[in-house]
Amino acid sequence: MHLFDINRRQFIQGTSASLALSTLGASGMDLSFLDQAKTYRVGLIGTGWYGKSDLFRLIQVAPVEVVALCDVDKNQLDGAAKLVSQRQKSGNTPKLYGDYRKMLAENKMDIVLIGTPDHWHALQTIDALKSGANVYVQKPISVDVMEGEAMVAAARKYNKVVQVGTQRKSTPHLIEAKKNIVDAGLLGKISHVEMCCYLHMRANGNPPVEPVPAFLDYEMWTGPAPMRPYDGLPHVRWWRTFNEYGNGITGDMCIHMFDTVRWMLKLGWPKRISSTGGIYVQKEGKSNIADTQSALFEYDGLNCIWQHRTWGTPNNPDYPWSFTLYGDKGTLWASTMQCDFIPDDKNGKKIHLDVVYEKEKYPEDVTEPTNPKIELNAAPATRLHMLDFLKAIETGGRPVADIEEGHISTASCIMANLSMKTGRPIVYDPKKRQIIGDPEANAMLKRPYRQGYQHPDPTRV
Secondary structure (H helix, E strand, O other), rough: OOHHHHOHHHHOOOOOOOOOHHHHHHHHHOHHHHOOOOOOOEEEEEOOHHEEEHHHHHHOOEEEEEEEEEOHHHHHHHHHHHHHHOOOOOOOOOEEOOOHHHHHOOOOOOOOEEEEOHHOOOOHHHHHOOOEEEEEOOOOOOOOHHHHHHHHEEEEOOOOOOOOHHHHOOOOOHHHHHHHHHHHOOOOOEEEEEEOOOOOOOOOOOOOOOOOOOOOOHHHHHOOOOOOOOOOOOOOOHHHHHHOOHHHHHHHHHHHHHHHHHHHHHOOOEEEEEEEEEOOOOOOOHHHHHHHHEEEEEEEOOOEEEEOOOOOOOOOOOOOOOEEEEEOEEEEEEEEEEEEEEOOOOOOOOOOOOOOOOOOOOHHHHHOOOOOOOOOOHHHHHHHHHHEEEHHHHHHOOOOOHHHHHEEEEHHHHHHHHHHHHHEEEOOOOOOOOEOOHHHHHHHOOOOOOOOOOOOOOOOO
């Protein structure tokens, strides 16, 4: 029997019939707030792969009316509008926009979901908060540290809920591992953590420069980032291979694992961050993000080490993107797909936990006509994450992936890249919002914006 099967029934009474038992049993969330919940007016900025996936998971678990969609790709926008009209209860087609600022100005929304590339997250989140909406923003929250500081400041100033799409904190088997393995003390004293990604996910190549198609507003897509010559549609992964728009594999994948480790172990800001790496193998294409990187996040009596390679084989084929907690009583391997507890005592009991799927409960998870397909393993986690978000809105609390926690995880990964670039360790003082003793690195906390865009200031949001 799976551990969270034991307590399933006690969470079922009084909850929405549309919610899967496995999800409720894992979280133990009180969902009575949904009994009086209104219909939430929702807008989505960025109607690509994960934007639609987040929106459709929200539609599955809450009463919503999607009133507006925004995207700079007209083809993508039109396709999303058709799907939304088929999926939402009212059958209405949302209003469509190419400029998110116009969307925010013309619609009063309770919730805005942001699924755009990383370089747009900060401005769109802050503008949505100013418009009076609560925000669900995909990770990483920002491309530089000061953007993140401004996002936290804006959430607090406008007293709105911001949930970050680090849904590992809402992943049923990881919730169970935290409760019944980590918090239960089965690992003993944890003094070392390893995190990794060995997936071959670094897009690379040399596509030719070409005219921008009429259906794409490339100027708006680029926004505050540097303008690169157009060499094909940037979605789905092409934009991620350039530092102009994000922070490489560390910014994309380490944040998930590091954020989960911090949540499990109740860790705040690292004392010191250092990193080395670069393009060691895959030199043939245009990509300018590291294909190989190691980073060290230091805490008192604990080191959290990150490694990624976008080439070669993983050190453990069962855990190619994962984290490992090493305690003096045992070891926990964990990923989005499974967990394995291995006790130090040979007479101890091993524990294996598997990912929860809800394909029978939500058949549209399988039939959803999106490209690429949704991550089936993440769907239950995203539904729980959305419910946690809504509960925070209704009760005035902080969500499990509050913007401040998302900022710490994001900024730490960004500063690992700064360490790799400068060749020096980074010590950040979050109260002063400064890197200590390194003026050159400190100047990199804020990226220059392209002309016509103003970088947000945490003291004046």
